[in-house]
Amino acid sequence: MPDQPSRRGFLKGGLAAGAAIATATTAARAADDPAITEIQDWNRYAGPGVDAEPYGVPSPYEAHVVRRNVPWLTADPISSVNFTPLHELDGIITPNGLCFERHHAGIAEIDPAQHRLMINGMVDTPLVFTMADLMRFPRENHVYFLECAANSGMEWRGAQLNGCQYTHGMVHCVMYTGVKLRHLLEEAGIRAGAAWVMPEGADASAMSRSLPLEKALDDCLVAFKMNGEALRPGQGYPLRLVVPGWEGNLWVKWLRRLEIGDKPWQLREETSKYTDLLANGKARRFTWEMDVKSVITNPSPQAPVIHGRGRLVLAGLAWSGGGRISRVDVSIDGGRNWTTARLDGPSLPKALHRFYHAFDWDGSDLFLQSRAIDENGFVQPTKNALRAVRGENSIYHNNGIQTWHVAKDGVVENVEIS
């Protein structure tokens, strides 16, 4: 069935799908609905005016739409993670207040007037920039996803967490405003032989990573705004490094220094962590790019089907560190049959893509899956295909196909198909 049927197509599609389907129109006839009188009464009340909220907040009816952390996951909330409520969102922009956070020693609280960014190491002229200095360089705006390398990490060892907020919620997507890192490095002058950059954060963990100079000179940004306004404190206010398509750990927050060198620094975050331990005991290192991936956000364990059989719209997200998503396939029977989903909205490189797939549910058990394909031809693998290559020791870079079981009563669970 097409996703955007004419009215006739819509009704015919429902009938065509079998005798068991009672879809017809999705809305009640006006005369049947007792809520009409209520609606007519609403216009007697005037609520708050334009002076009520200088900085607006969501409706009290949306109080459940929040980031959530999992207390047992880490020893301390200072070095931990909270998760984006993907099942409550639509489109491709994540509102700033709902972007997941991963901190290694809490949120640095920084006065931007006091903040400085230093460039030192293998440069002609070590430089220190104020925030005002940075505003004199050419600015750019880009929509990029940011995914923690550990997103879906629990799923290496089977279906663990019941909700896409927890299985896939270490990703968000905003429009960044910043200065190309290249401009700042060129201002300092890169010396011959330089090949690496070490971004360093001003938080208590002094978060640092080794970044190849080639990537630094390509599309990295030193960003100061997200979705139009200043970065949020938990996202690195007032400055963060944006490393498009690469794992979130490299996107150093509270950025205070960039050191230029000729080899990687072998830092804690690239030796004991953020490596991929294989079955033979060896670890892959410097696996920066985030693989092609997707997940169905609705329905999902936290967002069951509440309206029963009939027309059901699946919504999901797909992304790839390699560029644009070219296609998403959807299965409702655990991967036996696949249909191409409808990609909607702007298709931007290294950004989230929104997809939908509508069909008429006959009320039987569903095993929902999505499989993304990026512009380089990479295809999202099954979890088992991934385990066959990578073993089961890994934490990071799990881009396996997710399965949701939808029971007859509309309840959804995280399951695995063997």
Added chain:
Amino acid sequence: MPDQPSRRGFLKGGLAAGAAIATATTAARAADDPAITEIQDWNRYAGPGVDAEPYGVPSPYEAHVVRRNVPWLTADPISSVNFTPLHELDGIITPNGLCFERHHAGIAEIDPAQHRLMINGMVDTPLVFTMADLMRFPRENHVYFLECAANSGMEWRGAQLNGCQYTHGMVHCVMYTGVKLRHLLEEAGIRAGAAWVMPEGADASAMSRSLPLEKALDDCLVAFKMNGEALRPGQGYPLRLVVPGWEGNLWVKWLRRLEIGDKPWQLREETSKYTDLLANGKARRFTWEMDVKSVITNPSPQAPVIHGRGRLVLAGLAWSGGGRISRVDVSIDGGRNWTTARLDGPSLPKALHRFYHAFDWDGSDLFLQSRAIDENGFVQPTKNALRAVRGENSIYHNNGIQTWHVAKDGVVENVEIS
């Protein structure tokens, strides 16, 4: 000068612009900067963890970045406006908490579980939709600007308000998620002879307008999300009509009913208000489309130049209800000479476009202007050209070129060039 110079180009550009310019590098040499010691001290403190803010908020250092209302402008904050702080933003996305609000009888406070949308009038089957019903139709995502017809309205009678928040802040731009209005109308079945739609709000003003059926069937959305999350209460939670490129008053909030008819309803909002009174005493009516327009957001009266002479980056916004922006010109001498600005970021139809222009300021008085041109070839006029055609009785649809005077000390004022 190019906007994205190589390092050499950057320095040469500064020298080339004249002996009076002391631009050179924009950053201090590391050894000269006393702040270095401070920076090194920052990493001793760990701030809040991931459980601190389930729904994140801006840094306390951004407390000045808020919507502002002007108490003397209206008799009551219940029927009034607050303004987007454009001078504090960048990119093209407006964060939800900073989107301007214009209410005619305060904010309706609605429980989405109780909300209904009725379609009645010249239809085959009057229908009533719950929110869950709407989720069974195909969804779309689009970035659109929303501008109040009265934006810049005070400027008809000379330079009145000192800041682009007040002169141009009745505009915002977000990604909407919704259902094409066409799908809902087709579900009800439009009767022969129907030509108009009346959207009606559930607020105390029962806000209503007459919308041509042709536009309703073209690109209008019944939207339930903005920037990924539910609409904010002040933006029509849980449902608003999106009328791309047309004046904000038509984008009915708290949408509860759509009546189909064969002629316009001649409602208060299209007779006594939202009409354009000409010099001859006659009024233009049904002037829905927002004209091509732009404004320089930085520097501007609320955002003076604080760093003195040298490299200065102008930032601004351009938009057109007719589609995409094809070019923006910038003048620093009050319209005598024009240079093409750099358009940055995604160029989306009926959305804000971000532009930049960098040059080396010699410290003399500047008269900054921007002039947008859209894909249909419409050119933003001067305020005086507009007055010559429309007279000075108007309130709405002022898309005249804005002039900011930058004094030697960097202070910026709203002025007019005669």
